Amino acid sequence: MRILVVCGAGASSTFVAQRVRHAAHDRGLPYSAFAGTEQSLPIDLDAADVVLVGPHLAHALDRIERDATARGTTVVLLPADIFLDLDGTRTLQLVHDAVGGPSGTVPTASGATPP
Template sequence: MRILVVCGAGASSTFVAQRVRRAALGRGLEYSASAGTAHSLPTDLDAADIVLVGPHLAGELDGIRSAAATRGAAVVLLPDDVFADITGTRTLDLVEEALRVRQPADTI
């Protein structure tokens, strides 16, 4: 699973990506997580299965969803308190929930 975390400038998304990567490793999941920006999104989407969008980009969510849909990537708007998730486990839970919703029940 390739996770892309998107924010405005790339700084906060870097922290979230590192935390969710560590949380996935702790659960034995082979997930990658990288950081990107709204500006780099068109290129970064080619290497993403799911896009986590920083809460400050909520106004751009429809455009991000449209771009991600053309590549088959899911999109999750992160909650306002995502940066308080020091361990990354709550953020990883959001990823796993989004993946469950995308999959038909008979493949889970």
């Protein structure tokens, strides 16, 4: 799964992308996560399965969802406190929940949920 994290200038999205990438790696999941900006979104959407939108871009959510839906991409508005998720596990759970996984059960590569 390809996860795009979008913010205004790319700084905070870089941290969130790095953390969710590490959380997925720790679970053996073949996910990639990369950072983008609101301006690069039209190009970056083509390479994403899920878009995580920084809370400060809530004003642009309708437009982002419209553009993403046209490409079959899932959009998640991140909560305001997402930057406190230092190990990326909460963010990874938000991705998992958005794509239809059971809540609270991020899988591992073997399909089992971690303890």
